[in-house]
Amino acid sequence: MVTYSNTYNMLQRFYGLVYLSAVLLFVTLTGTQAECPVQLNPQRAVVRYGDSVAVNCSASVPHKGMGWEASEGAVTMTRDSLITWRVSNLIEWDIQPYCYINHEEQCQVELPVTIYKTPDSVSIIIVNHRGPMIEGKQYELQCDVHDVAPVQNLTVKWYKGQTLLNQTTFTEDSKTPVNETTTLLIRPDRADDGAQYRCEAELELGAEGPQPPPKETSDLLNITVYFKPIINETKLPSIVPVFRGYPEVLVCEAEGNPKPTIGWSLGANVIVYNETLTISESTPEYVYCVANNSVGRTIRQVNVSIQDSVMKLHWFSITCCSVESQCPIQLIPRRAVVRYGDDVSADYKTSVPHKGMGWEASEGAVTMTRDSLITWRVSNLIEWDIQPYCYINHEEQCQVELPVTIYKTPDSVSISIVNHRGPMIEGKQYELQCDVHDVAPVQDLTVKWYKGQTLLNQTTFTEDNKTPVNETTTLLIRPDRADDGAQYRCEAELELGAEGPQPSPKETSGRLNVELYYKPKHSNSRETIIKNDEVMLNCTVKANPAPKYTWHSEHLKEEFSSSVLQSSTVLLSPGNYTCTATNSLGSDSKVFIIKSEQTDRTTFWAIVLSGVAVALVLIATYVIFKIRCSNNSVI
Structure with a gap:
């Protein structure tokens, strides 16, 4: 009885394995028929313009012939199982090679080819400006990239020293070389004097491309920043005690570019041009250090306090002037923060x-x-x-001074497009402008740019001005089709610190609605359809303005302008159908390949052979089982 049970379990497991193998054979044979049985190595070619290229096409199934179709390097049909497409000097930008095979019926696989060219030159300039920059003013840097391809793989990066400031990518779909220009807005401060800017054009060509990605860099742009003087308040306190009969020397040092001239105003139009000033009991109660250069003027008021006692003078200097916090x-x-016209x-x-x-x-x-x-x-x-x-x-x-900040929210904040009206064009660069009118203090102002709810950029200001001013900031954008209908706005916010109102006061512009024009672009250029009872060729593509459609095929006897063809209304025979979608910006075509619905002989024989294999296993199992049972009975 034990022998019978072991034999039965063994046969049951054997049968299960054979059945599973038959099922896997069936799935393998039927599932792969949907794909063309050729392999490309590499699967994508990335080649420098003018260089050589070679790609293998191999087949692992019997066939009646395979070959390469291409405007250069075509390989005529052969019964070999490995053929190579080869071009020694590739200079055709729009080449589209494909490998085909006649296996039961003909199919083909296209080889994606990317031909790249590094730019002839990359240069950087300041737009409409020469000479030194002025602190706090806005300037536009321009990077020109000449003769580069493909532009959709180009990234232009901006650097200040070793710091990456910004980068721009491009949405145009062009295989041939183009010239591109990008700009960067900067608002330098005194820390930027002597800074070096550069731009870099990099082609990011994917894993199949050269590593690291090829890049070209502009020369360094050295900038000089002029800024108004800042007086060293540590060396020149606001209150200076003077003991009668003991003159004191005041030192006024100031940093500025260009180097400032230093003078002392003693009232009644009396000015002494020197960095030092000797004061005594005869000096006016208030004197003023004036630091002046071509950018601006800075004035420091000094209170001359006459003292009667050396001991008291010494105490006063320590408690009052050197450390005012000890008063x-x-x-x-x-600190007082108050809105203009309010109580304080x-x-x-x-x-x-x-x-x-x-x-x-x-x-x-x-x-x-x-x-x-x-x-x-x-x-x-x-x-x-x-x-x-x-x-x-x-x-x-x-004495202790109370710092007072008087603020005023802007009368208006507006947004506009500079030198442009109407719809934007995908891939082109546009300048948005935000005008903030009558705001104070400007050094506490931050202008923020938004697209929808996304913060894009923000600008602060280095001017030191207590009275209201008008300010203008700009933002460069290069919209793509996803930006059609996007809403831009700018926001002026006064960040007045912990003593100021919370949340910070802000004014927002109206919304700028962007209408974007872009050409048609299909997600894929080919689609294969197996003909059955109902066939639909859907060429609908998103574009603005709305595209018009045309169809071309040797099987079509009339013209059609709809985006969809259905076999219920049009006779759609097996073959190729090319649909072209066109608007004012360009066109894009898609090829539909209709194939006949045929009985798959491989699938049929896979099923038959699987069934036969299972039947043989069952018969063998039964025979062995009967023999074992007979032997057990005899014993």
Whole structure:
């Protein structure tokens, strides 16, 4: 009985394996018929213009002949199983070789060929400008790439030093060499003086292309930035004590480009041109250091405080002037941020005995009082340059200035396209402009660019101006078909710090709706259809303006202008049908290949042979089983 059970289990497993093998054979033989039984090596060719190229086409099945069709390097039909398409000097940009095989019926596989050419030159310039740049102003850099292909694989990268600033890709579909121009907007500050810009054209040709990707780089563009002077406030404090009979020397140092001239204004049109100034008890209470160059002027006010005691002078210098934070007073808030025309107030208190304290200001001054808490208050603040400070007489007088930021949101924010009206064209470059009118302070302004909800870019400003100004920023775009109907906007935001309003005040432009024109482009150039009861050739493609359609085939006896052909309305015989979609920007064609529905002999014999194999296995199993049972019975 044990022998019978073991034999039965063994045969059951053997039968299962044979059945599974038959099924796999069936799936393999039937599933591969949908593909053309040739292999290309490599599957895609990437070759430099004028270089040689070779690609093998091999078949692993019996056939009646195979060959290469191409305008160069064609291989006539042969019974070999490996043939090579070879061109020694490839200069035909639009070559489309394909390998064909006659196996039951003819099929073919096209070889994608990318011919590339590195640019003849890559150059960088400043648009409409020569000489030094001015800090805070906007400039346009231009990169010209000459005679490069294919443009859809081109990336232009912008660098400042070793830092990548921006990069541009291209959506045009062109196989032949073109010239391309890209631009970069910059707003240099003093840190950019001496910076080096360059642009780089790189062809990213995929895994089959050369590694690393070929690139050409422009020469370096060295920039000089002119900026107005900045006075070194560490070396020139705002309050300088002077002991009677002991003159002091003030030093005014300023950094600027061009190098600034230094002068001292002593009032009544008295100006002393020197970096140093000797002061004494006869010096006016206020003197002014003036640093001036061709870009602008910076003024630093110095309060000359006359002292009577060397000891007191020494204490005053330490507590009052060297470290103003040690003046025994507290400001609440430490910084005032107020909207133009609104109310403002700040408290000033002390916890030490004193002989009097007060507020000095052009508006809202508080006369000296013995109170320990006094408030500076203005009900309608409209003085842009107000500089209130509180003072206290505690052993000696010291003072602390209250920083005041007066802000004004813009009267308007508008967006426009520079020098263009109507629909945009895919792949071309356009300049959007954002105008911000009457905003302050500009150094706290950020202009942000959006497409839909996506932040594209933002610009800040280095000018130091307390009064309202108008500002213009631009954004370069190169839209593709996905941008048709996109909405652009710009937003002016005043980032005023923790003491300012939260969230930050902002004004937004209206929406700029982009209408984009683009030519037709099919997702694939060929489609094979097996003819059955109902055949539909759908050539519909998205384009703007809407395309017109034309059909060409030796089987069509009349012209058709619809995007779809159906066998229910048109006689569609086996063969090739070419549909061309055309609009004002270009055209694109697609070939439909209708094949006859035939009984697949391979599939048929695969089924028959699988069935026979299974039947033989079952018969053999039965015979062995009977023999074993007979032997067991005899025993």
